[in-house]
Amino acid sequence: MNRKLLVSDARHFRVEYEINPYMHTAVQPEPGAAVAEHATIVAAHRAAGREIRTMHSAPECPDMVFTANAALVRGDCAVLGQPPPERKAEMSYFRDWLTRHGYDVLEAPYPFSGQGDALACGDLLLAGYGQRTDRRMHAVLAQELGYQVVPLRTVSTRWYDLDLAVAVIAPSRLLAYCPEALDAPSRERLHDLGMELIEVCVEEAERFALNLISDGSVVTMTRGAPRLAAALAAHGLRVVELETTELAKGGGGIRCTALTLDNPLPGEAS
Secondary structure, eight states: OOOOEEEEOOOOOOOOOSSTOOOOSOOOOOOHHHHHHHHHHHHHHTTTOOEEEEEOOOTOOOOTTOOOGGEEETTTOHHHHHHHGOOOOOOHHHHHHHHTTTTTEESSSSOOOGGGEEEEEEEEEEEESSSSSTHHHHHHHHHHOEEEEEEEBBGGGSSSSGTTTTEEETTEEEEEEEGGOOHHHHHHHHHTTTTEEEEHHHHHHHTTTOOOOEEEEEEESSSSSSHHHHHHHTTTTTEEEOOHHHHHHTTOOGGGEEOOOOOOOOOTTO
């Protein structure tokens, strides 16, 4: 999992609007630093042996660096995101890229934050709702992609996407999550999965600690979450901590910047 990733670039990254609590138009990323920060993340993926596919960002799309919201991909099928209006211009570029590379692209009939609210966990899909994704999308994802959906409701705009509240570390074995970010029924659903759970405090979660990428051996995560990093290392994982200071000004971290292209098909997941 997470061995084949689609990334864009940070050339046009800026805060042009405010669609999450972390964005403030008065606090702009420094362009050169943002490009360098993103390049370091991509280099870390390559150093971990991950295959990187790239696409150019468009000048009119300041958040295109956050490719995770573009779609949810499984096999050769991609369900396109339906983001807030401010980001809708991105979708035609992602649709074209996915189509050109052989994916069967389906439009989302309801608001859907793409992979940001849809975390593959083997044959399970941890599916967020309550903020940007309409819960009716869960049935669509189950039907079109063959997932068994586990609905998880985030409780405030601080957790505007599920990938700020939950992280898949090793499918069927290990998850990390912030209990305060989910409602009580959702916490119960996570516990009922029978996997080991690492609890992450609100302070680290708000610093995008859970917005990480794990391939089951190497975890690439934001610097500044020492308790989570130590817990992951205690599980025998190699932890790579990187700066995301500039990306955070747009409300995103490392997971936000990569769309997974290798989610296993039904029966292939361990």
